[in-house]
Amino acid sequence: MDSDEELAERLRDGDEKALRVAYDRHGATVLYLAQRLLGNRADAEDVTQLTFVAAWTGRDGFDPQRGTMLGWLLGIAKRKAVDRLRSAERYKRVAETVSAQVPAEDETERPDRIVDRLVVADELSRLPADQRRTLELAFFDDLTHPQIAEVTGLPLGTVKSHIRRGMASLRRRWEVDGAAFGSRSTRASRAL
Amino acid sequence: MQHLDLDRLVLLALSEPQEPADADHLAECAGCRHDLESLRHVAELGAEGPDLGSLPAPPERIWQRIEAGIAPAETRVVRPRRSRWLLPALAAAVLAVAGTVVVLQRAPAETVTARATLTPLATVPADAGGTVRVLSDGEMLVDVRNLPLTTGFHEVWLIDPDHPTKMIAIGNLAARPDATLPVPPGVDMNRYRLVDISDEPHDGDAAHSGHSLLRGTLTS
CATH class of the missing domain: 1.10.10 (Arc Repressor Mutant, subunit A)
Known part of the structure; x- marks a missing residue:
């Protein structure tokens, strides 16, 4: 099994198969995070796709010395999901025009906390x-x-x-x- | 000052009750408090799961979209799909030069996002059949064989199998065995996944005739 370092090197060399390895290894966790954050499957699949495409485009930015591949991917996915939530919020505000009640944020469902949970679960599995x-x-x-x-x-x-x-x-x-x-x-x- | 030992901190983090001596030390030692706090937080995160090993593998269609997303722009424009024979020829050409021409390896740029095998309904001759491929750009390639002759025309539908009265007319097959039909943008292919080919009379009624010939379910 390739380590994160080896995967990072193959990615930097433009090896698409390395992205596929990363997808096989972490795609389920990225999709899980997106689904938890967005609450619907179609958006979650979109964000998963955007995450791996962004990972490919930004592959030079991954430094295995600073953290794990999964942590990096989840960070990208979280930003993509939050962007999408924000634009959905904006859309909702415009569409409703009436006072949009923002639901009280559940502490345990904050995006960072879900990411942390997944990172810890991943470490546990290793x-x-x-x-x-x-x-x-x-x-x-x-x-x-x-x-x-x-x-x-x-x-x-x-x-x-x-x-x-x-x-x-x-x-x-x-x-x-x-x-x-x-x-x-x-x-x-x-x-x- | 005698710090709490790490076994003890881990025990306390895992909800072992504090002894008075623990509490006394924690009250005056910020370092041990910090360690306990972070261990407790990690223990909470750990207890919240999930079991990553039990997560289902993501569907292949997401990967196909990723692949389409990372393909260089110029290969995405090349879409040799009008001829049924060009594709196999191109595939063979790709095999022949695999590893030497990077751009050609990606040449079959239209990604198949879903496909279905069409089988005849009970009233239709058993040698009738066909295939359907949906491409990433939303076009549907329909290829049928041995359909019974009709005095009307053959229409392609996408049906929601959970609500069989919900359906979308995609287009007709004219007289050719294969057709490329556009799927209207925004159609939820997970919902409208049952492909249906019907025999439609020229009666001016846009609704499904109820006379289905072939059916098959799209899978990614």
Whole structure:
């Protein structure tokens, strides 16, 4: 499997197959983000298309040292989706002319938060299987460390170190992609 | 000052209750507070999912549109489609020079965004049939064979299979076995995906005669 670095190099060389690899790898996540942001399938497919075309046009702008390919693509998709929402809003305002009620923004549905969630989910899926499994038990099943040890049959110390390392990877990824492509600024955090 | 160790911070972030000693330290140590906060945030994000492995693969039609979008402008203008024989010849030519002429590799610039195989309805001879291809520019290539003779004409329709009374007349096939018909802009091809070829009498009634000959569903 090509790393982001190799993919970036092939993209810069004008290799369309590399864009296809990126699409196969990340297209589903980009489409998911667009669908969540826009709420309708046709617009989501449009934005997914625009995202990959923009990624191709702007391929020299991707620097794998600064963040991951997925983080970069999601950043583009978010901007495209937000642009579309804004023009739809404008259209709605013009069309309605009457007071358009802007729905109160749900904190957990802010675009940045959805992007962050996808970036963390992607990192989770890349963790070594044992780390991923223990973290999933902690996140989704809300199990304590001793319960996880019991379910997995791993020693408690091993569970703790899996969770510590897994959490450290997730946090690093969230900080890196957020700083590189999102709106957050980099912040210092203690190395875990 | 003794900072909270990282195992402890991770535990607290995963909603383990704080001991008084934890709370005391956190109250006076901004660094540990910051670490706890960011770990807690990441744990929340992690718990919100989704499981990326379970997301369905995006449809191929999006990729076809991406491909069309990144093709150089000059190849998008070249649309050799009037002749049915030119395309295979061109494809063969492309194969012959693949890897040497970059522009030619992209020459079949009209991308097929959807296609359907038309099969005869029960009352129609079994050797009748056809194919339909919808191109990225909205044109529809219809190719039929062995249609029963008609005293009227053959009309092409796009029908919404979920609401079979909803349909759009696309055009007629004249006397030729193949036709290029424009799909009206803005038609939702996901909805109007059932292609129907009907036998229409010259009765001046623009509605579907109810006499369908061939049908097939468009897929991307």
